[in-house]
Amino acid sequence: MIDVTLRHQFGETNLDVRFDAPAGLTVLYGASGSGKTSVINAVAGLLHPDQGRVVVGGNVLGDTAQNIWLPPHKRGLGYVFQEARLFPHLTVRQNLAFGEWFARARAPVASFDHVVEMLGIGPLLSRRPGTLSGGEKQRVAIGRALLARPRLLLADEPLAALDEARKAEILPYFERLRDEVALPILYVCHAPAEVARLATTVVALDHGKLMRVGPAEDVLGDPSFSPQGPRAVGAVLHATIARHHDDGLTELNAGGVSLFVPHIPHPVGQNLRLRIAAQDVILARDVPKEMSALNVMPGHVNDIRLGDGPGAIVALTTPAGKVLARVTRRSALAMGLAVGQPIFAIVKTVAIAPQDIGGPRA
């Protein structure tokens, strides 16, 4: 779907990246300075790399070897920036319609009414951007990019400028774009929780170099890879809603293992993905009795990574999927952990925050 090769010198960093990603939502993941914004800007045509080739859905948008580098307006993409960048002199309706006229040769991604309804921006149409809240502006910016009939939607940390409540408000819209509209998306992000919820494919970068490419559960479940530091490590599980309990808990079924999480407002049978932060996982050699934590997953030790500090990351295979646990090096030694050993992973229900649980996934 997307095929990108780039070499570019910027500042101290030497960007040298090559990846291709299937349809779905591809996250460019890495710390600031890793070159992810340069990659997305090169795809958009806002950056002209020293050398590079960008192919989207079979269309060559740039190939420096052939002296082709289409300007942004000829690429047929949509771009949602970190700041909404709405046109202040136009109303919301005019902002939304801006790209439509230029894109009239392409088929619509979604109708005006559908986009307005999906993003809940109907009441804002006659207002000007100056009077909107941050979350409202970003919703309008997403709508404006969608109505430009993009072949691929680009988003550069679209949630970074928003507070937690606004993030929680916008994130589901990207899930809906991924699942309902089936629009290919290239999404720049450095927050593991966002990656876990959104990514079909993760392209992990570090200092301009490609570190990992693969499905979210593989890249995030890899104990040897923690670009944001050990606190950000966490594995992704797929689960189905099994039951809503009267005491406010929702029971999930993850590969036959029951997991209890705080209530999720989705129907029974719904597929979900959830991220379990490694630091929220406790390891035990036996099933503990009379314990407050509700979630116990049996498994085997798959890998042990001792860090430079006092910590260690332990990777487990469980029926629910790959799980990562962050424990101290001292505990790992005291428990005599070894690869292949049976082990139990324990997670507190309340440790699984709502922002770690993704919406529907097709």
Next chain:
Amino acid sequence: MDWLGPEEWQAVRLSLKVAFWATVFSLPPGILVAHLLARGEFAGKQVLNGLVHLPLVLPPVVTGYLLLVGFGPNGPLGAPLSVLGISFAFRWSGAALAAAIMGFPLMVRAIRLSIETVDPKLEQAAATLGASRFWVFATVTLPMILPGILAGAILAFAKAMGEFGATITFVSNIPGQTQTLPSAIYSFLQVPGGEGAALRLVVVSIMIAMTALITSEILARKLSKRIGGGS
């Protein structure tokens, strides 16, 4: 306005006509040059910048003389233009040309400053939405710099109304042809008993200047309100 004599009235009308056309004709090149200076990256940008600002720092008599040399009937620009039937020397159109050149740096400065306040990120966003450079300018930059264009036009108009040195050098001071308000005031002051007429023209000058300023203020306020704050 029968308190103005026919000769005075003629000078007022001529000045308004000269200033109006000087402003109208300098607007398109003024916006273009301002855009080039604000956003363009090309060799010779500083030379263009210097040329545009030259009339501001040269003595107006020098500018007038250069116009006379260049656009006179035998000048390097005047000769080919006269073949096309366009002549500037000793005509009101020459007064308009002189006024336009003298006001040009003021207009370009005002417009350039307002272009520089437009966030290039908005123009980038417009480009990603499919707008070519022309459409980015027409649909995003231009509407946002309207207050600056208005300010530049008012400055150029005011400069044109008051322009004296270059005009009198280039097209002289012919009543009904090239005698603008300042030239008329100057002429009246040269003849005994002309103070009354000069004073009346001074009052008219002040009225026109005040009207222009207040109008531009009101328009600018309306425009900025329409553009609104925030992004």
